[in-house]
Amino acid sequence: MRLTIFGATGNTGGRLVRQALAAGHEVTAVARGEHTMQDHPRLRVVVADPMNPAEITEAIRGADAVLDTIGSRASGPTSTCTDAALSITKAMESTGVQRLVLISNSARIAGPGDDWFTRFVVKPLILRPLLRHSLADMAAAEQAVRDTALDWTIVRAPQLTDNKAKGSYRTAIERNVTFGIRITRDDLATCLLDLVAEPGTIRTHVNVAN
Secondary structure (H helix, E strand, C coil): CCEECCCCCCHHHHHHHHHHHHHCCCEEEEECCCCCCCCCEEEEEEEEECCCHHHHHHCCCCCCEEEEECCCCCCCCCHHHHHHHHHHHHHHHCCCEEEEEEECCCCCCCCCCCCCHHHHHHHHHHHHHHHHHHHHHHHHHHHHHCCCCEEEEEEECCEEEEECCCCCCCCEEECCCCCCEEHHHHHHHHHHHHHHHCHHHHEEEEEEEC
């Protein structure tokens, strides 16, 4: 497949690029500036501002799927994820590319699938106040994607770790993963690649965890 990956120089995006290349995909990696990605015969690196649809259109044109792994490191109010999602979806619509996989976070959603303590204590009383700015940004990014006619899948992940991949992950559609409190970035990257080719997840929210 021909994949365009945003956030390709990030901790998760970088792993996704490497796994995609190892799986035989052709990858266009979008970087905002200087990067250290190694040359590869199936890798094209495009330096562009992901917040500007005009700059990223050619990086998206001809792709079979787009994966948005852009996140924000800001501790205060931010619109990084939202702005990126709006820009990427606009560029996709202009080029006719339909398949989009977006990374989001499961901390905001307390409900079915959660154990009692997570549902009524951890998420509403600890995680939501602690992560309120980034969660608000991700919520708005999700809505921006849902407002399109694209073939989107929103992947809600818990705490991400840099630990060695476990080699497996659990998913749940439209509900939380019970005791799904964390996932390694490598396993998340594997999940994202698997979901790209899974038509049954189009226009759904998929929660994932180890």
